[in-house]
Amino acid sequence: MDLLQNPFQLLTASPRDNRRRIMELADERSLLLDSSECMQARSDLTNPRKRLCAEVAWLPGIGPKRAGEMLSLLESSPSDLLGIDKLTSIARANLLAAGLSRLSNYTSDDVAEWIIEIAWAFEDIEPEELSGIINEERIVSGFPEVTDLSAVETEIQERRRHYRQVIKFALDNLSAKELVEAVTVAVESATDDGEEHGPILIADLVDSYEVEAQGFLEKEEGNIRALVEKLRAAVDAERPDSTLAPMMNQLIQVVRNWDTVAQPIQVSTKSRGLDHDASHRVAGLVRGLAIHMFNEHGKLDFSQQLTNMLQEVFAEVGEVAERTAEDADALGEIAEQRVRLIEDAKNKAEEWQREITYEADVGAIFKDKLRISPEGIEWKGRHWDLDSISRVRWGGTRHSVNGIPTGTTYSIIFGNGSNYASIELKKEAIYSNFIDRLWRAVGVRLLTEYLEGLRDGKKYRFGSAVMSDHGMELERKKLFGSNERVFCRWGELVIWDGAGVFCIGKKEDKKLAAAFSYQEEDNIHVLEAAIRMFWKRGGDRLSCLLGE
Structure with a gap:
């Protein structure tokens, strides 16, 4: 009345x-x-x-x-x-x-x-x-x-x-938008954003509003479910981020639209100490996608976007808010770790660049520029990309006349499968500085490539010997008849240095051995480094040096 x-x-x-x-x-x-x-x-x-x-x-x-x-x-x-x-x-x-x-x-x-x-x-x-x-x-x-x-x-x-x-x-x-705004403002104000139990007429208002909004909320929940499934399929199919980004934006917008209408219901149920089941379902769908994108595909940025959105739109839903806050903290910590790792990697890369950069003038009268840097090696007007170099050698030869030392000649050779460059040096300082950079820039990479190949079942020939992951196949030379090839496991072998050569042989069998010249055979320094590291660490496979 x-x-x-x-x-x-x-x-x-x-x-x-x-x-x-x-x-x-x-x-x-x-x-x-x-x-x-x-x-x-x-x-x-x-x-x-x-x-x-x-x-x-x-x-x-x-x-x-x-x-x-x-x-x-x-x-x-x-x-x-x-x-x-x-x-x-x-x-x-x-x-x-x-x-x-x-x-x-x-x-x-x-x-x-x-x-x-x-x-x-x-x-x-x-x-x-x-x-x-x-x-x-x-x-x-x-x-x-x-x-x-x-x-x-x-x-x-x-x-x-x-x-x-x-x-x-x-x-x-x-209008529909103004109606939602009016109900939301009334409920939030009357309940102190869900912290206080509001007047009974506000509860009546929300109950009536929920009945009216039910159709919209159910329809949009279905759309959210479809978008989540579509995004999950796209990320599983390894679609590029440029494809995923607009799909993410669409999902976030639909969830925000859903939440705008659900907001007064969420606040009211919070004030009455109840749970809003629909909010739990929608939040669960989106949270599941965020977890999947990070755990299965490492999509940290996308996962953080979804989690931050959930924190914002479901702040009134206690259990959801607590869970997403924990997710956000965990992802934030991971993001910080990733930033630190990237920064460390950047610093190490910069340090590596500084460490391998070196240049010197070679020659007494007519000088040639010898330079090594991350961009490659420059020698006598030719440029070599570091990644193109697949073989290296270096060593020194002492000279004497009538037993009196007259000096040492230092030789450095590097190249790819079809070409090579040869450098002859007189100055030990230039030689030492250059091969130190050459090892850091090329030798370590070649060592890693050898170990990865061995792990994958490849074999490598050095002179007459064949190296595999579990040992070396050596050749026993015979005066009469054909030579005999014998496979020896690493535990059966010993190594030593000779005059300009690296030697490997079977224990207590001096005739079953091989010597590799540092200056005449490719990558002997790499072979020696791998075996000496392996001997120090121990194991039954050379590739265990990879730490896998």
């Missing part, structure tokens, strides 16, 4: 008017209004049981003069009603409900403010207090007092239904 349709308003009567005065007013108003309506109003106000409905829907506790002023304001300027104070809770709730139904040109924030005020006014209504106010006026008017408190409580619940209808009518006059 609206205030302006209340029997007291139709007859211009007051709750303090007695039965005779009500009948007189009914006769007078019949001359101006529909007589049947006036007679019905008279009946409602003179029947004690029917009268209670009109009394609760009126302005209990407000004198006739002030009631008249407020009703005039209701008709002329309803927006000013919010500022009226010093009213009983029931009178304020009835007045604001009537005002809300008569507002014009209102925004979502306006509606939210009125909803909150009506909700709190209704929350403050106490049946005992209201019954006392009504009975005070009945004593004055001569009507029997209300003794059944349950009757008052029933009428209060009728008021609750009326307020719900008024609020729904106001919301229905908003």
